[in-house]
Amino acid sequence: MADERDWDGAKERFVAEAREAAVENPTPSEDHSPPGSPLVRQFTTLTRSLLDASTVGEALERVVAAAVAVIPAVDVASVTMRAPDGAFHTPVQTDELALELDQVQYSSGEGPCVDAARMPGPALAYSDDLAVDPHWPVFGPAAAARGMGSLLSTTVLPNVKPPQLSGALNLYSRERHGFTSADRDTALLLATHATLALTATTALTNAELKAAELRKAIDSRDVIGQAKGILMHRRGITADEAFDILRRTSQNLNVKLADLAGTLASRHTEVDLP
Template sequence: MDNTSPAPLADLNAELFSLLAGSPGMGEFLEHVVVLASDVVDPAAACGLTAHRDGQPFTAATSAELAARVDEIQYDADQGPCLEALHTGRAVWVDDLSVDVRWPRYRMPALAAGVASSLSLPLRVDGHTVAALNLYSVQARAFTSPARQFAEAYAAQCAAALTLALRHASQAQVEEQLNAALASRSVIDQALGILMGQQLCTPTRAFQLLREASQHRNRKLRDVAADVITRVTGQPPQEPSVSRATPSEFVRYGS
């Protein structure tokens, strides 16, 4: 597919708004966004979406476990391309992390995790950066100029869909959906730990097993993860307690 032609972008715009209309909540919509981003920009790339909650960044959705791990490296280091995109509202491109020295505390752990190049794109709602769409590749120079241009156009479409969703959501709905996204990620992480111990596998392989089970059973990833936890522990997963947030806390972050 020629990603730079108008037709695919028009098709993606229609698909995004169809997904928005058909998703029961913000968390499910964001999961669709990251999977679609990986599919259309670079199927070999891992995609994650970083949002802001109670003064802290968190990963709201991922297409692969690598994205979650690399996001966490940045949160721990308090620096990195996704955080820079969030804070500045500008796209951040890493062509070859092995020679890019902008974020010294992030660079070596990210290289060790397997990342060689990345692209972080801000999502803006009503003039404010509310999230960053992050693509990570194990190959250097993975994001060529045409790929970056297409990814930026896709991110703009995602921001438009997110704007519509937030404008039509009540304060209570936004609170509930952000809380659900946080809780869902926690449940998935617990299940990954169990699968890694059982299968003696990497986080990436554990995530693949969860994703395959989700697709095969046509069930949400979070629900499949909860089944794993309940089957092993005999109890439903423990979800984190979260404080209340307002839509303005979600929207008024970044530039």
Template sequence: MTETPFVPAVDVTALLLDTDTLDAFLGALAHHALDLAPNATGCGVTLERQGRPVTVSSAGPTATELDEAQYGQDDGPCLQAMRTGTTISVPDTLNEKRWGTYPAYAATHGARSSLSLPIAPHTHTAGALNLYAPHPHAFDTTDHQPLHLLAAQATGAIALAQRLSDARQFTDDLHTALQSRTTIDQAIGIIMGQQRCTPDHAFTILRSASQHRNTKLRDLCAELITTTTGQPPAATPLHPRP
């Protein structure tokens, strides 16, 4: 009896911590999937973003092309795996009757068999791990358990990475908002000095001018500061609060 060769498990959490961005993590994930399926020559990672499937990372020369062919007809094994949460195996694309013209396209583009495993099924980050091989029945002798474990671990890691990415975006948005607030505060100070008025009245003057000129308030304030001082708005408050 032939023993299945030992394949070391992938520590997806460590992989996530070792990469700086979500894209880098997904790229490493695709390459690790190829390590677990030595007969495969390509791997694509599909994630649904804003209601559309996107190959967010790939390894191998044709994975992205094969993924996108399925997106074009809105049908195929990777989309079925993503939408149903089940593993989809294609033993031989030349004998495959599902998914319209896609199997013939895959065969002519060097994929005679494929394996698609769901990632984060039934969530807003649903996706699939798609493996492609140039020979039929290439995954018949592959141990699927490590691949299933990788996809299952990726489910939690991608959700975490997405939260971290969202947090960074929130931080960037907050920084932009604070910069806008600083610019507006500086402009209010200028109007107060010119008109000898209260901060509320100065803000009303700026807002009315913004509406009249159909210009964003921050842009109007930046223009006022530059015109008055000869310098662009300061990046930080002139008089930060304690």
């Protein structure tokens, strides 16, 4: 593990070289693209797009989009972030299924993305066959039931200084043994590349991540409050009784509470709960 000075030095060289390349060739085309393989050109393009990102969310969205573009086996992708208090959340994903799969890992406390996002943890964690992987007996079968065959997660470290935010880039494939050894190398390179670029994003602060997480929590709380109000008005029950109905129905239908509440709030003239 490099110490903090090594890390800061690498970051400064990365940013300086990337900005210099962007100035020399601001609009790459087929005739003036960076030398090397298509993968090299894709990573160069990603460098520029990350350095231009004005928010954390924008930068992370570009990372997952790049992962889907450069690794053919990827069907859905996400980024896990681990807050200083140890809580996990998914700020960006390419598909709602990725968010659902991440949530299974968070609630069960097991899975490649949880392992890769922990500090300290492995730089890379993966499963070639989720349905039978003995390392994740809860998450693996749950992911397989949702159509996933394999998963590859690589550590992302947007901030190595206190409070040491950490995370993981999560790549899901519907195929068993979907990722080759070359894919694993590419994922590690992408995660390292993304880490260095994210450390250069001045908007990347713990306060911003907390604010985004808070906005999600407030949105969920608002829609749950609306659903409770609908049930209270219809049935003449208390707020606690309304919430209990929502909770039990969510468990029975295996649907997230916020999603169930959102459906009831937006379609209250059509939908009622048991």
